[in-house]
Amino acid sequence: MTLRSALHTAYPWIKTPLIASAPMLRIAMPPLAVAVSRAGGLGFLAAGYDVATLETDLEHAARLVRESDPPIRQAPVEKGVLPIGVGFINWGADLTASLEAIRKYTPCAVWFFGPVSQPDDLIPWAKQVRAVTSGRTRVWVQVGSVAEAVAVAEALEPDVLVVQGSDAGGHGLARSASVISLVPEVRDALAERGFDNIALLAAGGIVDGRGVAAALALGASGVAMGTRFLASHEATIAPGYQAEVLRASDGGISTARSTVYDRVRDIHGWPRRYDGRGVINESYVDAVERGMADEENRRLYVEETMKGDAGWGPKGRMTTYAGTGVGLVRDTLPAGDIIKRVLLEADETIKRLAGERSDTLLTLP
């Protein structure tokens, strides 16, 4: 069975190449996750590092799925499987508390990210999730290096590896390659070890169909997109945040990787190998260019939270996590339209490449 067929079998409603929406904390809530799956993608609900509301959120998602018109196509064998995934931030999420909700709602996938120890801490997660759902909940793991990919493959045999490159918004490895070299090197390393059955999704800097076609060329079966879905109607997001995503351009210059966005918000659980990419704002400039101490920077951040939507922007202090693809995001759309547009553009891109190929052949050695 090809990787593509395997994905279709596991998630019968998807169109290929597979487009997953990333489980962005507090943003990827049931409306976004269900809208993405309804449009033929795979939507992820963010459970994050505190799973207190997971059961309520899954109940909400289940209701949206039941009310979906047209219904989300599922094979009879998946009766009871919720056609969305759940993303965990594993350094903080509690396994026992999560398992009951997973058993009850059987999301089609879980997406693990950010354990203190990679892959060791994920072994009980994978084992117990598979046990309580009889394997109907598939295991996805996000990695950012070849070493992580190989270690996770050997320890867990996940169904999917989300291969995150340096362009990604939000948290990721502080030091990593982009998908341009990371995805092919991971693909080769897995092939050498007999893991051809693990699908790769490329993540980081991909916001349109050109990026999707590139990801397929590199050896991925699809993509995970975060930044693009920040500008979707169904994202749970402050208007100020969304406006900043539309404003920012030249993503490699207007965003930067840093731990400052966690420090000003008093978030301390991330293992040291991670930082996060966000649009440069006053918190960043104060910390990195002006050498401001965290305490003062945090005080200014807390003050800024009173400003509402005006707190976002280059002169603001609210965090705008976004990837380098932010400059390619120019409109807010329904998530379903994003999926349609990206798939269509990917297809047109491949058609263009195939057309150019016939010229190429004339000049090949």
Place this chain on the structure above:
Amino acid sequence: MTLRSALHTAYPWIKTPLIASAPMLRIAMPPLAVAVSRAGGLGFLAAGYDVATLETDLEHAARLVRESDPPIRQAPVEKGVLPIGVGFINWGADLTASLEAIRKYTPCAVWFFGPVSQPDDLIPWAKQVRAVTSGRTRVWVQVGSVAEAVAVAEALEPDVLVVQGSDAGGHGLARSASVISLVPEVRDALAERGFDNIALLAAGGIVDGRGVAAALALGASGVAMGTRFLASHEATIAPGYQAEVLRASDGGISTARSTVYDRVRDIHGWPRRYDGRGVINESYVDAVERGMADEENRRLYVEETMKGDAGWGPKGRMTTYAGTGVGLVRDTLPAGDIIKRVLLEADETIKRLAGERSDTLLTLP
């Protein structure tokens, strides 16, 4: 005329997609440049920031071109045009000293990079090079952001922009996106301003045909490769350096961006916006993790130069500039075989994508 046709007209010996070899300082000398052009790529000679040997090097290249068997295909109109390019590091290279050599040998292209002021300092370069060769030497400029691309396009109208992403080895912008988002954002920004006639070459992290196919999907007309040609027979490179390129894997982890490699070698001319990506070694660890002062680090570097090839490696101190694609480079080959293999793999990749496309259509909305 399509971009592809324009490239064929300017450089009649090339196969498409165009593969250029980057003008790597002291490594991309006449044997590599001519071997790349002979195989249907576009080879660049590194003039660097000190052009004292430029005329001698061009004479050497001209001789290799004359002796080339089979000859490098050129149209009668290009009589006297040397079918290789010359790469300048513009913060240091002397324009007047360079012009005489350019006039005499008429390389098919010049590649500008690293002026103190971008694009202002390049305006006299572009104007005078075009004047002394009646436009037969084409102007290429390397950029690392959308802002640079637009400014250079407006100031110089170059024939080619080399769009360098964060994965590239050696010098580049300290902060930038990878080609995955940079190339499409540059392509769109140029199109909006009527610069559809400027070809883009993607650079950074591309070492095989999958990367080339990805670059084409993103909107480039070809690629510039550096790291892959470090492991070519024709590179002028220490065996210790080449061995380290073959050894290093997991390029996002084993390499890092830093200015330390310049500091230990007493190279001080690079404008502050640049640093360089190299394989992590003791110079890097001492500077970044152990807080060693530059003076001591430089002293240890100078000592290390006495060790010959043993000075390279993770425990050595000789600089191994390389991009994140270094883990995909596993063999040393003749440059011509690299070009053949990469073009073939790019073509196979596009064939694979086109084949998968027919399945996709069945499931498109």
